[in-house]
Amino acid sequence: MTRAHSSRGPLLTSNLPQLQNLIKRDPAGYKEEFLQQWNHYQSVMLIFEHRPAEHAEQFRELVTFIAQVSQCYPVETATFSSQIASLLLRSFSTLAPDTRKSLVQNLVLLRNKGVINSIELLQTLFPLLSQTTSTSLRSFIRRTILLDIRTANQKAQNHKLNRSVQAMLFGMLERGMGAEMIGDKGKLRERLNEAPRRSTDEAVWAIALTKELWKRGVWKDEKTVSIVALGCIHPSAKVQKAAYYFFLGSEDDDEPCSEEEDEGPDIKQLKHQRLVKKKTRSEDRKIAKAVKIAKKKTKTNDDAKGNTNFWAIQLIRDPQTFAEKLCDHLQRYDKRMSLDHKVLIMQLLSRVMGYHKLCVLGFYGYVVKYLTYHQLRVTVILVALAQSVHDLTPPDVLTPVIRKLAHEFIHPGVGSEVIAAGLNAIREVCRRQPWSMEEDLLGDLVEYRKSRDKGVMVAARGLLQLYREVNPGLLKRRERGKTASMANSSVTPLPYGHAPKPAVDIEGIQLLQEQNHSVSDDRGEDNWEGWEVESDSDESSSDWIAVSSEDEGDIVISDSEDDGDRSTRPPAPKEYSATPHPVESIATTKILTPADFALLKKLKSESSPHTSEGNRGTKRKANSTSAAIESEQATFVTEADIMGPRKRVKADYEERMASVREGREGREKYGSKKGKKSKDVPSSTTNRQKARNKPVMMILSSNAVRSKKRASLREKQQRLRKGKR
16 A cells, blocks of 8 residues: 555646545545645745746646645645735735636635635635726625625624624725815816725725625614715715615615626517527426516516615714714815715705704705706705705794795796696695795795696695695685684694603603613612712812802702792693603603613613514514604605696607507407418408308499499300309
8 A cells, every 4th residue: 555655646746636635535644745735835836926927827726726625734724825815915916817716716715614714704805806807706706705794694693703894894984084075077077087096996895795785684783874874975976876875775876786786587588599499388487487587676676766775864873963964065065066966965964854853954055056947856856855854943944945946936937847846845845844934925825726737736735735734824714724714713833842742751761661670779879880970079060059058048948739839839730640650650750870771772772673683684673663664754755746746748659659569468469360260271361252241232232243234245255254253
């Protein structure tokens, strides 16, 4: 055996696949041969770094061989993975395409074999995304990153890996945050091409990968949203657009991941192959399955298009600061950005303001200059304006906006569609803040209900009906309607800043009650241990007036009803019960300690609808949160709400032909089917055959019969010779 083994040595040296197979069977028996190849790899590595073009093929073969058997000799190959990773990061642009692909594939192989962990692999792959120019290699790297993170979080949350990956994505975004903002308007695009592209490409890929992980349900937490929120204020316009589309729920055509998405089977190509190839039942089933998949994918894309990502907007950390940064960015770089880019910012800012009920007053002053009927994409701007308004928006800020809408959109000098859009926009704004309307202006607007145009009439009636319900006092007596007139009292909305009912508890405090948690007594010192508490000697207490013990006798504080004059006390509110409910008793009779608030925060995070079970992206949501999201989507304003009902426009040639083709689908070739189904060989009937079936009285006065009667003898002979009667 020893002689045979030694005689095979020279052969194994030149046949690496055979040696690889033998090493996997007996690592200890072939350790000498492996060390020989390992030393050869080290020497080739040194030569390859100086002259990569000469020994590229030999170097790839050695790297592939060592990667396949590295798990058999972990001590000897301890530095192998770091050498490959450093070579890729250091000399990726100078390597040949085949060498790049081979090194990346072998590095992924080491991860699959467990030689390196996910963090070591991802630290190498993330920088390569922005450097590679090969579409296939970039697609392979992207799939590897997504698959590795998804697999690691499949059974349970891998918090260590998630924190490391999120830190990498944050770093990819922050590396370009100090650059100057270069917009995408006109000649500024040329300057954008001259700017450093690496930081921009890294940021684009960071946003794209984060969106993909969110879409697949791997990440559904605040840190994921924070990564995309940071991209909204990135200096690159391309990165900003990718982040805006994430919150708005639509797809970006320029996004790298969107280009490589599977668009489904090509139905047209399959039908063409069906005509050329042999007709079989398997081909028919294949086409039917492909059509079903294509319809399902089209329906999914249509459902996802234009739907705001309310879950992500809800998880924005410090939404007020985020909205103020967006508004400041919009005003500062107004002349550098194109209209489409500014519209995206308006849409996102309005969604955040409307959902979180924020007051960013600078937005209304900015949007006023775009409220003209000849402005491009004015309907989308009107939608953003209406969506940003809520019951906490100051009415005095909205009143000039409504005046501008009425002045620009509602007058005899514009078309009926413009008037209808203006009335609908004013109605949507006033629906959210009724106090923003003036009485005189409302009286003029509701007069348009007598218009002959259907769209204008419906829009004016909608505005009239709105104020009949919320504030009929602003209408004239004859316009208030039957209900308000019979009530003999005007129904007015709540004053600005007033809530329908006062707050009686703390948000989420019912979770403490459900957990049978007894709120600790505020006098216990153990519950305040480890928490920072202001002392009596702080500077903030300097505003308090010190009262000496001698003056304490002049101050009488008593809860007894027998002390003092009872007539000077305001009466207790009648709408509240003397005995509070269980939740109210905790909020009104106890002082919650920091430990109680920490437990409350933990319970709220555990019951959050974004917490995934087994991290498989399950979409189990709490009933209260789902109801809030559904109500928000119900009040969502669309362009159809602004435009209102419109007359059907006459179809052009393309639309008519599309309708004709749609009617021909699913049936045989059009034409008469008479005489085709009853015969073995399909054929039509002649005119003589059709004449035989006619009634006699129908053909007696025909020209053929009368010509026979008037025919001469010679004409009858000629007819008989031709075989005619």
